[in-house]
Amino acid sequence: MNGPPVRVNKSFLFEKENFLKLAQLxxxxxxxxxxxxxxxxxxxxYCEARLFSGNQLFLACCVNGFFALITLLLTLAHLCSLHDVYYHYNFPMLEKLYTSMATLAYGVGFCVLLISVFTSPFVAQWILIIVFNLATLGSYAYDAYLRWKCEYVL
Structure with a gap:
């Protein structure tokens, strides 16, 4: 392949989609x-680091763990300008689909979390997991909205 070399993107922190990607991470x-x-x-x-149910395993592995890992890989790809090196792949379309899929998965995960909260006795510490999952859902939904509205400069 005759493409530009892999290099560190010096303007990484000056692009608004990268701030959102770091917030998502x-x-x-x-x-x-x-x-x-x-x-x-x-x-x-109280908070105990044990596996209690399939709902917890789904939320930790299938939603939070998977999308945190893929977001980390996409952030590193943007930091190293891999979208310029592998120009044959359509990175903007990949990220449109990725943020839409992440929004959908975090929405399902948030519903599973709310069901788990409503079916167990209320403890104030569980507000933290609700707030952080809702904030993550909001950041992915906002990113998907911006990508589908084409408000990012590509």
């Missing part, structure tokens, strides 16, 4: 930590 990792360590359950009425 931080919120996703925080949501993952809370999904593992402080998931609503009926056994312990």
């Amino acid at each position: 931080v919120l996703g990792l925080a949501s993952l930590c809370f999904a593992v360590g402080c998931f609503p359950n009926t056994v312990f009425l």
Whole structure:
């Protein structure tokens, strides 16, 4: 392939979609930590880092862990300007589909989380996992909205 070399993108922090991507990464990792360590359950009425149900496993692995890892890889790809090197692949369309899929998965995960909260006794610490998952859902939904409205300069 005759493309430009892999290099560090010096304007990485000056593009607004990268700020949003970093926010998604931080919120996703925080949501993952809370999904593992402080998931609503009926056994312990405090935060305990144990696996209690399939709902917790779904939220931690299938939603938070998977999308935090893929967001990390896409962030590193933007940092190293891999979208210029592999110009044969349509990175903007890939990210449109990725953010839409992440929004849908976080929406389903948030519904699963709310069902787990409503079926167990209420503890104030469980508000944290709700807030972080809702913030992560909002960041992916806003990113998907901007990408489908073509408000990012490509």
